Amino acid sequence: MIGSDDLYRALLDRKIDFFTGVPDSLLKNFCAYIQDTVAGDRNIIAANEGGAIALAAGHYLASGKPALVYLQNSGIGNAINPLVSLCDAAVYSIPVLLLIGWRGEPGVKDAPQHVRQGEITPGLLDTLGIPYSIVSGDTDIGEVLDRAVSEMESREMPYALVVKKGSFEPYTLKTDTACEAVMERESAIKIAASAIGPDAVIVSTTGKISRELYEYRVGEGLSIDRDFLTVGSMGHCSQIAAGIAITRSDREVYCFDGDGAVIMHMGSLCINASLGMKNFKHIIFNNACHDSVGGQPTTGDVVDFTGVALACGYRMAERAETEDELKQALGRLIVAEGPALLEVRVKKGARGDLGRPKATPVEMKKKFMAGL
Numbered sequence: 565m566i567g568s569d570d571l572y573r574a575l576l577d578r579k580i581d582f583f584t585g586v587p588d589s590l591l592k593n594f595c596a597y598i599q600d601t602v603a604g605d606r607n608i609i610a611a612n613e614g615g616a617i618a619l620a621a622g623h624y625l626a627s628g629k630p631a632l633v634y635l636q637n638s639g640i641g642n643a644i645n646p647l648v649s650l651c652d653a654a655v656y657s658i659p660v661l662l663l664i665g666w667r668g669e670p671g672v673k674d675a676p677q678h679v680r681q682g683e684i685t686p687g688l689l690d691t692l693g694i695p696y697s698i699v700s701g702d703t704d705i706g707e708v709l710d711r712a713v714s715e716m717e718s719r720e721m722p723y724a725l726v727v728k729k730g731s732f733e734p735y736t737l738k739t740d741t742a743c744e745a746v747m748e749r750e751s752a753i754k755i756a757a758s759a760i761g762p763d764a765v766i767v768s769t770t771g772k773i774s775r776e777l778y779e780y781r782v783g784e785g786l787s788i789d790r791d792f793l794t795v796g797s798m799g800h801c802s803q804i805a806a807g808i809a810i811t812r813s814d815r816e817v818y819c820f821d822g823d824g825a826v827i828m829h830m831g832s833l834c835i836n837a838s839l840g841m842k843n844f845k846h847i848i849f850n851n852a853c854h855d856s857v858g859g860q861p862t863t864g865d866v867v868d869f870t871g872v873a874l875a876c877g878y879r880m881a882e883r884a885e886t887e888d889e890l891k892q893a894l895g896r897l898i899v900a901e902g903p904a905l906l907e908v909r910v911k912k913g914a915r916g917d918l919g920r921p922k923a924t925p926v927e928m929k930k931k932f933m934a935g936l
Protein backbone atom coordinates (compact mmCIF):
# COMPACT_ATOMS: atom_id res chain seq x y z
CA MET A 565 0.00 0.00 0.00
CA ILE A 566 1.08 3.60 -0.56
CA GLY A 567 1.98 5.66 2.49
CA SER A 568 0.32 9.09 2.44
CA ASP A 569 3.62 10.63 3.58
CA ASP A 570 5.45 8.94 0.67
CA LEU A 571 2.99 10.39 -1.84
CA TYR A 572 3.14 13.81 -0.17
CA ARG A 573 6.94 13.89 -0.23
CA ALA A 574 7.05 12.63 -3.82
CA LEU A 575 4.70 15.48 -4.80
CA LEU A 576 6.82 18.08 -3.00
CA ASP A 577 9.94 16.72 -4.76
CA ARG A 578 8.14 17.50 -8.03
CA LYS A 579 7.15 21.01 -6.82
CA ILE A 580 3.47 20.17 -6.38
CA ASP A 581 2.68 21.81 -3.05
CA PHE A 582 -0.85 23.20 -3.43
CA PHE A 583 -3.81 20.93 -2.72
CA THR A 584 -7.52 21.40 -3.17
CA GLY A 585 -10.53 19.18 -3.72
CA VAL A 586 -13.59 17.57 -2.22
CA PRO A 587 -12.88 14.58 0.01
CA ASP A 588 -13.60 11.00 -0.96
CA SER A 589 -13.76 7.83 1.10
CA LEU A 590 -11.15 6.01 -1.04
CA LEU A 591 -8.76 8.94 -0.61
CA LYS A 592 -9.62 9.61 3.02
CA ASN A 593 -6.22 8.52 4.39
CA PHE A 594 -4.34 10.88 2.07
CA CYS A 595 -6.90 13.68 2.59
CA ALA A 596 -6.53 13.27 6.38
CA TYR A 597 -2.72 13.30 6.11
CA ILE A 598 -2.59 16.56 4.16
CA GLN A 599 -5.27 18.04 6.42
CA ASP A 600 -2.92 17.43 9.37
CA THR A 601 0.28 18.36 7.52
CA VAL A 602 -0.40 21.21 5.09
CA ALA A 603 -1.27 24.80 6.06
CA GLY A 604 -4.90 25.80 5.51
CA ASP A 605 -4.05 28.14 2.64
CA ARG A 606 -2.26 25.35 0.73
CA ASN A 607 -4.93 22.67 1.25
CA ILE A 608 -8.34 24.08 0.43
CA ILE A 609 -11.41 21.87 0.74
CA ALA A 610 -13.50 23.36 -2.03
CA ALA A 611 -17.28 23.80 -2.15
CA ASN A 612 -17.42 21.47 -5.15
CA GLU A 613 -15.04 19.81 -7.56
CA GLY A 614 -15.45 22.52 -10.23
CA GLY A 615 -14.42 25.09 -7.64
CA ALA A 616 -11.34 22.98 -6.86
CA ILE A 617 -10.28 22.93 -10.53
CA ALA A 618 -10.68 26.71 -10.66
CA LEU A 619 -8.64 27.18 -7.46
CA ALA A 620 -5.94 24.97 -8.99
CA ALA A 621 -6.05 27.06 -12.17
CA GLY A 622 -5.68 30.26 -10.15
CA HIS A 623 -2.72 28.77 -8.31
CA TYR A 624 -1.09 27.83 -11.62
CA LEU A 625 -1.64 31.33 -13.04
CA ALA A 626 -0.01 32.83 -9.97
CA SER A 627 2.89 30.38 -9.54
CA GLY A 628 3.41 28.51 -12.81
CA LYS A 629 3.08 25.25 -10.83
CA PRO A 630 0.30 22.69 -11.21
CA ALA A 631 -1.79 21.91 -8.12
CA LEU A 632 -3.17 18.56 -7.01
CA VAL A 633 -6.97 18.26 -7.04
CA TYR A 634 -8.46 15.32 -5.10
CA LEU A 635 -11.96 14.14 -5.85
CA GLN A 636 -14.25 11.14 -5.93
CA ASN A 637 -15.14 10.06 -9.47
CA SER A 638 -18.74 11.16 -8.67
CA GLY A 639 -17.35 14.69 -8.75
CA ILE A 640 -15.97 14.49 -12.30
CA GLY A 641 -19.29 15.87 -13.49
CA ASN A 642 -18.85 19.00 -11.37
CA ALA A 643 -15.29 19.33 -12.68
CA ILE A 644 -16.01 18.86 -16.39
CA ASN A 645 -16.97 22.44 -17.17
CA PRO A 646 -13.74 24.07 -15.90
CA LEU A 647 -11.67 21.13 -17.20
CA VAL A 648 -13.06 21.61 -20.72
CA SER A 649 -13.68 25.34 -20.92
CA LEU A 650 -10.76 26.58 -18.81
CA CYS A 651 -7.94 24.02 -18.58
CA ASP A 652 -8.18 22.32 -21.97
CA ALA A 653 -5.39 22.93 -24.50
CA ALA A 654 -7.97 24.51 -26.83
CA VAL A 655 -8.64 27.20 -24.21
CA TYR A 656 -6.04 28.26 -21.58
CA SER A 657 -4.06 25.01 -21.45
CA ILE A 658 -3.64 24.70 -17.69
CA PRO A 659 -2.02 21.63 -16.14
CA VAL A 660 -3.67 20.17 -13.05
CA LEU A 661 -2.90 16.83 -11.39
CA LEU A 662 -6.16 15.02 -10.61
CA LEU A 663 -6.23 12.37 -7.87
CA ILE A 664 -9.51 10.53 -8.47
CA GLY A 665 -10.99 7.92 -6.12
CA TRP A 666 -12.34 5.13 -8.32
CA ARG A 667 -15.62 4.16 -6.65
CA GLY A 668 -17.56 1.50 -8.53
CA GLU A 669 -14.54 0.07 -10.33
CA PRO A 670 -15.82 -2.81 -12.45
CA GLY A 671 -15.46 -6.07 -10.53
CA VAL A 672 -15.37 -4.36 -7.12
CA LYS A 673 -18.64 -4.48 -5.13
CA ASP A 674 -20.01 -1.00 -4.42
CA ALA A 675 -23.30 0.85 -3.80
CA PRO A 676 -25.60 1.26 -6.84
CA GLN A 677 -24.94 4.99 -7.29
CA HIS A 678 -21.25 4.24 -7.89
CA VAL A 679 -21.56 1.38 -10.38
CA ARG A 680 -22.23 3.36 -13.58
CA GLN A 681 -19.83 6.14 -12.61
CA GLY A 682 -17.15 3.51 -11.99
CA GLU A 683 -17.71 1.92 -15.39
CA ILE A 684 -17.48 5.19 -17.30
CA THR A 685 -14.59 6.82 -15.41
CA PRO A 686 -11.76 5.78 -17.81
CA GLY A 687 -13.96 6.53 -20.84
CA LEU A 688 -14.83 9.99 -19.49
CA LEU A 689 -11.13 10.81 -19.13
CA ASP A 690 -10.52 9.51 -22.67
CA THR A 691 -13.33 11.75 -23.96
CA LEU A 692 -11.89 14.72 -22.09
CA GLY A 693 -8.47 13.99 -23.63
CA ILE A 694 -6.94 13.70 -20.15
CA PRO A 695 -4.20 11.05 -19.97
CA TYR A 696 -4.20 8.96 -16.81
CA SER A 697 -2.52 6.20 -14.84
CA ILE A 698 -4.31 3.66 -12.67
CA VAL A 699 -2.90 3.60 -9.15
CA SER A 700 -3.12 0.62 -6.78
CA GLY A 701 -1.38 -0.33 -3.53
CA ASP A 702 1.69 -1.70 -5.33
CA THR A 703 2.16 1.17 -7.79
CA ASP A 704 5.60 2.80 -7.87
CA ILE A 705 4.33 6.27 -7.07
CA GLY A 706 7.56 8.04 -8.02
CA GLU A 707 7.51 6.51 -11.49
CA VAL A 708 3.84 7.41 -12.03
CA LEU A 709 4.39 10.99 -10.84
CA ASP A 710 7.38 11.38 -13.18
CA ARG A 711 5.13 10.35 -16.08
CA ALA A 712 2.36 12.72 -14.91
CA VAL A 713 4.73 15.67 -14.55
CA SER A 714 6.36 15.08 -17.91
CA GLU A 715 2.93 14.86 -19.63
CA MET A 716 1.70 17.99 -17.84
CA GLU A 717 4.85 19.88 -18.85
CA SER A 718 4.89 18.77 -22.48
CA ARG A 719 1.14 19.09 -23.17
CA GLU A 720 0.24 21.80 -20.62
CA MET A 721 -2.89 19.80 -19.83
CA PRO A 722 -4.38 18.05 -16.80
CA TYR A 723 -3.23 14.51 -15.95
CA ALA A 724 -5.17 12.07 -13.77
CA LEU A 725 -4.26 9.37 -11.27
CA VAL A 726 -7.22 7.01 -10.94
CA VAL A 727 -6.92 5.38 -7.52
CA LYS A 728 -8.26 1.91 -6.78
CA LYS A 729 -9.91 1.00 -3.49
CA GLY A 730 -7.47 0.13 -0.66
CA SER A 731 -4.42 1.79 -2.26
CA PHE A 732 -3.43 3.90 0.76
CA GLU A 733 -2.11 2.81 4.13
CA PRO A 734 -4.49 3.72 6.97
CA TYR A 735 -4.05 7.19 8.46
CA THR A 736 -6.32 8.69 11.10
CA LEU A 737 -7.12 12.39 11.03
CA LYS A 738 -5.68 14.09 14.11
CA THR A 739 -6.92 17.63 13.54
CA ASP A 740 -10.10 18.25 15.52
CA THR A 741 -12.62 19.23 12.86
CA ALA A 742 -15.97 18.83 14.58
CA CYS A 743 -18.00 21.83 15.65
CA GLU A 744 -18.94 22.23 19.29
CA ALA A 745 -22.15 20.26 19.44
CA VAL A 746 -24.04 18.19 21.95
CA MET A 747 -26.50 16.18 19.84
CA GLU A 748 -25.73 12.96 17.97
CA ARG A 749 -26.87 13.29 14.35
CA GLU A 750 -28.68 9.97 14.45
CA SER A 751 -30.75 11.03 17.50
CA ALA A 752 -31.52 14.38 15.87
CA ILE A 753 -32.70 12.59 12.71
CA LYS A 754 -34.97 10.32 14.79
CA ILE A 755 -36.45 13.29 16.64
CA ALA A 756 -37.09 15.18 13.39
CA ALA A 757 -38.46 12.21 11.41
CA SER A 758 -40.80 11.17 14.21
CA ALA A 759 -42.14 14.73 14.69
CA ILE A 760 -43.05 15.19 11.03
CA GLY A 761 -46.65 14.20 10.19
CA PRO A 762 -47.34 10.96 8.25
CA ASP A 763 -48.55 12.80 5.13
CA ALA A 764 -45.28 14.70 4.67
CA VAL A 765 -42.46 13.37 2.53
CA ILE A 766 -38.76 13.58 3.27
CA VAL A 767 -35.99 13.97 0.68
CA SER A 768 -32.65 13.20 2.33
CA THR A 769 -29.11 13.95 1.24
CA THR A 770 -26.18 11.79 0.12
CA GLY A 771 -24.24 9.78 2.68
CA LYS A 772 -24.94 8.85 6.27
CA ILE A 773 -27.94 11.15 6.77
CA SER A 774 -29.97 9.00 4.33
CA ARG A 775 -28.63 5.80 5.87
CA GLU A 776 -29.60 6.96 9.38
CA LEU A 777 -33.08 7.95 8.23
CA TYR A 778 -33.45 4.55 6.57
CA GLU A 779 -32.24 2.73 9.71
CA TYR A 780 -34.70 4.70 11.86
CA ARG A 781 -37.66 3.67 9.65
CA VAL A 782 -36.56 0.03 9.50
CA GLY A 783 -35.82 -0.08 13.25
CA GLU A 784 -39.30 1.23 14.08
CA GLY A 785 -40.96 -1.11 11.57
CA LEU A 786 -42.13 1.93 9.58
CA SER A 787 -42.56 2.22 5.83
CA ILE A 788 -39.71 3.88 3.91
CA ASP A 789 -42.05 4.73 1.02
CA ARG A 790 -42.44 8.36 2.09
CA ASP A 791 -38.69 9.00 1.95
CA PHE A 792 -36.63 9.72 -1.15
CA LEU A 793 -33.00 8.90 -0.40
CA THR A 794 -30.66 10.93 -2.62
CA VAL A 795 -27.95 8.27 -2.66
CA GLY A 796 -25.80 10.05 -5.27
CA SER A 797 -26.12 13.54 -6.77
CA MET A 798 -24.56 15.25 -3.75
CA GLY A 799 -25.76 18.80 -3.15
CA HIS A 800 -28.94 18.48 -5.17
CA CYS A 801 -31.42 17.08 -2.67
CA SER A 802 -33.02 20.45 -1.88
CA GLN A 803 -33.77 20.91 -5.60
CA ILE A 804 -35.33 17.44 -5.79
CA ALA A 805 -37.44 18.42 -2.78
CA ALA A 806 -38.30 21.75 -4.42
CA GLY A 807 -39.34 20.00 -7.63
CA ILE A 808 -41.72 17.83 -5.61
CA ALA A 809 -42.98 20.70 -3.43
CA ILE A 810 -43.76 23.01 -6.36
CA THR A 811 -45.56 20.21 -8.23
CA ARG A 812 -47.49 18.88 -5.23
CA SER A 813 -48.50 21.92 -3.19
CA ASP A 814 -50.92 19.67 -1.26
CA ARG A 815 -48.04 17.79 0.39
CA GLU A 816 -45.54 19.02 2.97
CA VAL A 817 -42.02 18.35 1.70
CA TYR A 818 -39.03 18.19 4.06
CA CYS A 819 -35.44 18.20 2.90
CA PHE A 820 -32.90 16.57 5.27
CA ASP A 821 -29.61 18.13 4.14
CA GLY A 822 -25.95 18.12 5.20
CA ASP A 823 -23.71 21.16 5.59
CA GLY A 824 -21.21 19.86 3.00
CA ALA A 825 -24.00 19.18 0.54
CA VAL A 826 -25.63 22.60 1.05
CA ILE A 827 -22.28 24.36 0.61
CA MET A 828 -21.60 22.32 -2.55
CA HIS A 829 -24.52 23.99 -4.37
CA MET A 830 -25.52 26.83 -2.06
CA GLY A 831 -27.11 28.79 -4.90
CA SER A 832 -30.06 26.42 -4.63
CA LEU A 833 -31.15 28.27 -1.48
CA CYS A 834 -31.89 31.35 -3.62
CA ILE A 835 -34.11 29.26 -5.87
CA ASN A 836 -35.92 27.57 -2.98
CA ALA A 837 -36.67 31.00 -1.53
CA SER A 838 -37.72 32.53 -4.83
CA LEU A 839 -40.26 29.76 -5.43
CA GLY A 840 -42.02 30.79 -2.21
CA MET A 841 -43.22 27.23 -1.54
CA LYS A 842 -45.29 27.25 1.65
CA ASN A 843 -44.93 23.46 1.87
CA PHE A 844 -41.11 23.43 1.68
CA LYS A 845 -39.18 22.80 4.92
CA HIS A 846 -35.40 22.52 4.89
CA ILE A 847 -33.47 20.95 7.77
CA ILE A 848 -29.65 21.07 7.71
CA PHE A 849 -27.82 18.65 10.01
CA ASN A 850 -24.63 20.65 10.49
CA ASN A 851 -21.63 18.75 11.88
CA ALA A 852 -19.17 21.10 10.15
CA CYS A 853 -17.59 18.23 8.28
CA HIS A 854 -17.89 15.70 5.45
CA ASP A 855 -18.60 12.95 7.95
CA SER A 856 -19.65 10.34 5.39
CA VAL A 857 -16.22 10.28 3.72
CA GLY A 858 -13.84 10.74 6.65
CA GLY A 859 -14.79 13.85 8.61
CA GLN A 860 -12.78 16.47 6.70
CA PRO A 861 -13.92 20.01 7.62
CA THR A 862 -16.46 22.05 5.72
CA THR A 863 -16.91 25.70 6.60
CA GLY A 864 -20.10 24.72 8.49
CA ASP A 865 -18.72 25.93 11.81
CA VAL A 866 -18.46 29.53 10.58
CA VAL A 867 -21.28 29.78 8.04
CA ASP A 868 -24.43 31.35 9.40
CA PHE A 869 -26.90 29.11 7.53
CA THR A 870 -29.93 30.79 9.10
CA GLY A 871 -28.62 34.22 8.08
CA VAL A 872 -27.95 33.00 4.53
CA ALA A 873 -31.42 31.46 4.25
CA LEU A 874 -33.13 34.63 5.48
CA ALA A 875 -31.01 36.77 3.16
CA CYS A 876 -32.04 34.53 0.24
CA GLY A 877 -35.69 35.04 1.17
CA TYR A 878 -36.72 32.04 3.32
CA ARG A 879 -39.67 33.08 5.48
CA MET A 880 -38.25 31.55 8.64
CA ALA A 881 -34.86 30.24 9.75
CA GLU A 882 -33.85 28.96 13.18
CA ARG A 883 -30.99 27.06 14.79
CA ALA A 884 -31.26 24.27 17.38
CA GLU A 885 -28.35 23.01 19.48
CA THR A 886 -29.98 20.77 22.10
CA GLU A 887 -32.67 18.10 21.90
CA ASP A 888 -35.12 20.40 23.73
CA GLU A 889 -34.39 23.27 21.35
CA LEU A 890 -34.81 20.88 18.42
CA LYS A 891 -38.21 19.63 19.62
CA GLN A 892 -39.46 23.19 20.17
CA ALA A 893 -38.08 24.46 16.86
CA LEU A 894 -39.66 21.50 15.02
CA GLY A 895 -43.02 22.47 16.53
CA ARG A 896 -42.65 25.93 14.95
CA LEU A 897 -41.21 24.61 11.67
CA ILE A 898 -44.11 22.21 11.15
CA VAL A 899 -46.77 24.95 11.41
CA ALA A 900 -44.67 27.63 9.66
CA GLU A 901 -45.27 28.78 6.11
CA GLY A 902 -42.27 27.78 4.00
CA PRO A 903 -39.76 28.15 2.60
CA ALA A 904 -38.50 27.61 6.14
CA LEU A 905 -35.16 26.36 7.41
CA LEU A 906 -33.93 24.74 10.59
CA GLU A 907 -30.20 24.29 11.19
CA VAL A 908 -29.47 21.52 13.67
CA ARG A 909 -25.99 21.50 15.20
CA VAL A 910 -24.81 17.91 15.55
CA LYS A 911 -21.64 16.04 16.49
CA LYS A 912 -19.31 14.41 14.02
CA GLY A 913 -19.38 10.60 13.86
CA ALA A 914 -21.78 7.75 13.27
CA ARG A 915 -22.32 4.15 14.32
CA GLY A 916 -19.87 1.74 12.72
CA ASP A 917 -22.63 -0.76 11.92
CA LEU A 918 -24.88 1.66 10.03
CA GLY A 919 -26.88 -0.26 7.43
CA ARG A 920 -27.66 0.55 3.80
CA PRO A 921 -30.98 0.26 1.95
CA LYS A 922 -31.71 -3.31 0.88
CA ALA A 923 -34.00 -2.32 -2.01
CA THR A 924 -32.63 -1.02 -5.30
CA PRO A 925 -32.96 2.70 -6.09
CA VAL A 926 -35.54 1.92 -8.81
CA GLU A 927 -37.65 -0.13 -6.35
CA MET A 928 -37.47 2.72 -3.83
CA LYS A 929 -38.40 5.28 -6.50
CA LYS A 930 -41.46 3.31 -7.56
CA LYS A 931 -42.71 2.96 -3.98
CA PHE A 932 -42.07 6.64 -3.29
CA MET A 933 -43.99 7.72 -6.40
CA ALA A 934 -46.85 5.35 -5.63
CA GLY A 935 -46.99 6.77 -2.08
CA LEU A 936 -47.07 10.36 -3.37
Ligand SMILES: Cc1ncc(C[n+]2csc(CCOP(=O)(O)OP(=O)(O)O)c2C)c(N)n1
Nearest residue numbers: 638639771798822823824825853854855856
Ligand atom coordinates in the same frame (compact mmCIF):
# COMPACT_ATOMS: atom_id res chain seq x y z
C1 LIG B 1 -20.22 15.24 -6.39
C2 LIG B 1 -19.77 14.43 -5.22
N1 LIG B 1 -18.63 14.75 -4.60
C3 LIG B 1 -18.22 14.02 -3.53
C4 LIG B 1 -18.95 12.95 -3.10
C5 LIG B 1 -18.48 12.11 -1.93
N2 LIG B 1 -19.30 12.38 -0.73
C6 LIG B 1 -20.36 11.60 -0.37
S1 LIG B 1 -21.09 12.10 1.04
C7 LIG B 1 -19.98 13.35 1.21
C8 LIG B 1 -19.98 14.26 2.43
C9 LIG B 1 -21.28 14.90 2.70
O1 LIG B 1 -21.09 15.82 3.74
P1 LIG B 1 -22.32 16.49 4.46
O2 LIG B 1 -23.35 16.91 3.49
O3 LIG B 1 -21.81 17.54 5.38
O4 LIG B 1 -22.96 15.30 5.29
P2 LIG B 1 -22.29 14.37 6.43
O5 LIG B 1 -21.60 13.27 5.71
O6 LIG B 1 -21.37 15.22 7.25
O7 LIG B 1 -23.47 13.90 7.24
C10 LIG B 1 -19.05 13.40 0.16
C11 LIG B 1 -17.97 14.40 0.02
C12 LIG B 1 -20.15 12.66 -3.79
N3 LIG B 1 -20.94 11.65 -3.43
N4 LIG B 1 -20.52 13.39 -4.84
